[in-house]
Amino acid sequence: xxxxxxxxxxxxxxxxxxxxxxxxxxxxxxxxxxxxxxxxxxxxxxxxxxxxxxxxxxxxxxxxxxxxxxxxxxxxxxxxxxxxxxxxxxxxxxxxxxxxxxxxxxxxxxxxxxxxxxxxxxxxxxxxxxxxxxxxxxxxxxxxxxxxxxxxxxxxxxxxxxxxxxxxxxxxxxxxxxxxxxxxxxxxxxxxxxxxxxxxxxxxxxxxxxxxxxxxxxxxxxxxxxxxxxxxxxxxxxxxxxxxxxxxxxxxxxxxxxxxxxxxxxxxxxxxxxxxxxxxxxxxxxxxxxxxxxxxxxxxxxxxxxxxxxxxxxxxxxx
Numbered sequence: 483x484x485x486x487x488x489x490x491x492x493x494x495x496x497x498x499x500x501x502x503x504x505x506x507x508x509x510x511x512x513x514x515x516x517x518x519x520x521x522x523x524x525x526x527x528x529x530x531x532x533x534x535x536x537x538x539x540x541x542x543x544x545x546x547x548x549x550x551x552x553x554x555x556x557x558x559x560x561x562x563x564x565x566x567x568x569x570x571x572x573x574x575x576x577x578x579x580x581x582x583x584x585x586x587x588x589x590x591x592x593x594x595x596x597x598x599x600x601x602x603x604x605x606x607x608x609x610x611x612x613x614x615x616x617x618x619x620x621x622x623x624x625x626x627x628x629x630x631x632x633x634x635x636x637x638x639x640x641x642x643x644x645x646x647x648x649x650x651x652x653x654x655x656x657x658x659x660x661x662x663x664x665x666x667x668x669x670x671x672x673x674x675x676x677x678x679x680x681x682x683x684x685x686x687x688x689x690x691x692x693x694x695x696x697x698x699x700x701x702x703x704x705x706x707x708x709x710x711x712x713x714x715x716x717x718x719x720x721x722x723x724x725x726x727x728x729x730x731x732x733x734x735x736x737x738x739x740x741x742x743x744x745x746x747x748x749x750x751x752x753x754x755x756x757x758x759x760x761x762x763x764x765x766x767x768x769x770x771x772x773x774x775x776x777x778x779x780x781x782x783x784x785x786x787x788x789x790x791x792x793x794x795x796x797x798x799x800x801x
Contacts, residue, residue, distance in 0.1 A: 487789060494785065501778070505777065510766075566767060567768075568763040577771070580753045587744070590668060594680070595675075595676040595683055596680075596683055600683060602684040603683060606618040606619060606687075606688040607695065618688075623685075625677045625682075630675065630743045631747050634748065638651075648669055649666060649670075651747070652749055652751075653751055670748060683729065690725050694718045695714075732784075733783075735783060742757065742758055756768070757772050
């Protein structure tokens with residue numbers, strides 16, 4: 483098993499190189515000048531050609547693209563992510579200030595959605611074609627169909643403005659430093675983030691469980707006199723986890739950038755709003771770094787799918 487994991491890790495290296503090449507040259511091919519996208523129109527109009535050339539030279543934008551790529555990749559390996567063109571701030575410091583907030587929000591949202599989603603899906607499957615199944619299925623379809631921002635607006639109107647029991651947004655009030663002081667700021671964003679994820683997990687778990695419950699080995703287990711609880715949990719649910727793990731692992735990229743809408747609705751200072759601001763201002767260094775991080779996390783998630791599948795299903799060959 484360790485050799486299998488090692489091969490997966492080694493195989494990621496050329497993929498990461500290809501991803502970095504695609505990201506770099508694709509963003510370079512975008513229309514417009516990187517400098518014109520990072521300064522205001524008034525400042526751009528007042529700058530002389532000499533000033534523009536000096537700025538390009540200071541940022542390394544006048545060098546050939548191949549040279550720019552190797553310079554960018556070499557700095558990444560050293561942990562130097564460069565500076566934001568629009569704000570002039572060190573990107574590593576920007577990530578250090580934003581990424582923990584997004585990870586905190588996403589972890590709570592993913593945990594809540596996955597635990598309850600698998601539980602509801604399990605209940606819906608073993609109670610197929612009963613009122614509880616119809617009810618959970620209806621709620622799941624509603625959760626998948628309605629966009630996150632709508633739930634966010636409704637929650638703000640009801641819990642924050644009408645009942646006034648929770649804040650409308652932000653992460654922490656001025657002067658507050660304790661860990662528990664920010665819990666009330668997480669309730670609505672986590673709830674909003676969880677709804678569509680929970681609905682998807684419920685539907686996915688229900689479908690996977692129903693597929694397994696129709697297998698011959700489940701019928702055999704029942705014919706041997708095993709209890710219904712043991713059949714459903716030990717034999718059915720364990721085997722149903724294999725396709726569910728695919729969905730679980732591919733939610734990892736959300737830990738970096740999958741909370742853009744929720745962060746915008748609640749004015750939450752995380753990675754999502756940072757990426758949105760960088761794209762709006764044409765801040766290519768920030769866009770490249772954040773896109774690279776998301777791509778690497780997605781690649782890691784893809785490999786985790788294979789590893790967890792091998793752990794859960796002994797039929798998978800590891801050699």
